[in-house]
Amino acid sequence: MNYQQLFEQITKKRSFLCVGLDSDIKKIPAHLMQSEDPVFEFNKAIIDATAPYSVAFKPNLAFYESLGSTGMLSFEKTIRYCRENYPEIFLIADAKRGDIGNTSGLYARAFFESLDVDAITVAPYMGEDSVTPFLAYPGKWVILLALTSNKGADDFQYVTQDGKRLFEKVLEKSQQWADQNSMMYVVGATRAEMLSDIRKIVPGHFLLVPGVGAQGGSLSEVAKYGMNSHCGLLVNSSRNIIFADNSEKFAEFAAREAANMQHEMDELMKMHSI
Numbered sequence: 001m002n003y004q005q006l007f008e009q010i011t012k013k014r015s016f017l018c019v020g021l022d023s024d025i026k027k028i029p030a031h032l033m034q035s036e037d038p039v040f041e042f043n044k045a046i047i048d049a050t051a052p053y054s055v056a057f058k059p060n061l062a063f064y065e066s067l068g069s070t071g072m073l074s075f076e077k078t079i080r081y082c083r084e085n086y087p088e089i090f091l092i093a094d095a096k097r098g099d100i101g102n103t104s105g106l107y108a109r110a111f112f113e114s115l116d117v118d119a120i121t122v123a124p125y126m127g128e129d130s131v132t133p134f135l136a137y138p139g140k141w142v143i144l145l146a147l148t149s150n151k152g153a154d155d156f157q158y159v160t161q162d163g164k165r166l167f168e169k170v171l172e173k174s175q176q177w178a179d180q181n182s183m184m185y186v187v188g189a190t191r192a193e194m195l196s197d198i199r200k201i202v203p204g205h206f207l208l209v210p211g212v213g214a215q216g217g218s219l220s221e222v223a224k225y226g227m228n229s230h231c232g233l234l235v236n237s238s239r240n241i242i243f244a245d246n247s248e249k250f251a252e253f254a255a256r257e258a259a260n261m262q263h264e265m266d267e268l269m270k271m272h273s274i
Helices: 003-013 030-034 038-053 069-085 101-114 128-136 166-174 189-201 219-226 250-271
Strands: 017-021 056-059 090-097 119-122 141-147 183-187 207-209 233-237
Touching (some): 003 250, 017 250, 038 069, 038 250, 056 069, 056 233, 069 090, 119 128, 128 141, 141 166, 166 189, 183 189, 189 207, 189 219, 219 233, 219 250, 233 250
Parallel strands (some): 090 119, 141 183, 207 233
16 A cells, blocks of 8 residues: 555545554453454454544554464454455554564565565664665555654653754654655654654654553644644554453444544544645
């Protein structure tokens, strides 16, 4: 999926919602635990319920890898189900990979060839040669960690050298590797005011913004500081949507939460003349 196609989906659905499939086996409704693959059955129901209001899904690999081979099978089945039933949905593997070049090349092959996701989150700490193997796939995206919302972000990301903070150096340097047609950036919603500084460096790029909802981020603040003329945002919500309820009606509650977010996103897009 290219930049224009993603923007078209956003304008068509009047939404920039990314649903995080952080499918914790310990939180899945009890009635699903009798099925052969509880995680996949849960994901399938969430996907069907929220797809009308979403432009992206983002499974976090930790929740699948923690279950060993059965969890990875659930992940693969989830990706396949999305591809077959919702081909317009942008699929992000939240894997936070990043290693020496030949290893990154194998990670890229795994996620872009074997699993066929649209994008993967990548850590930039090891520099250019750890990122460029992911950029060798036309139509695929790297989503580079830039400014995260966790407490530990203060340890490194705000460290200043030569008058620039580390996250600013990441944004500037990485633009030598790829442009806005194949690279996005992760920016935490709990630091929404920083989006104005980020937009000075990457005005046209898409930003993947986690942290709205359970982590306390404000959707309106994210739009205020981060939205551009092509929207330029994928706002992720996980727990607030997928675990809105744990009864047999969990999917209905998930759909309701996703619809509420989509409605607010539509209003914010109108405010920005999109």
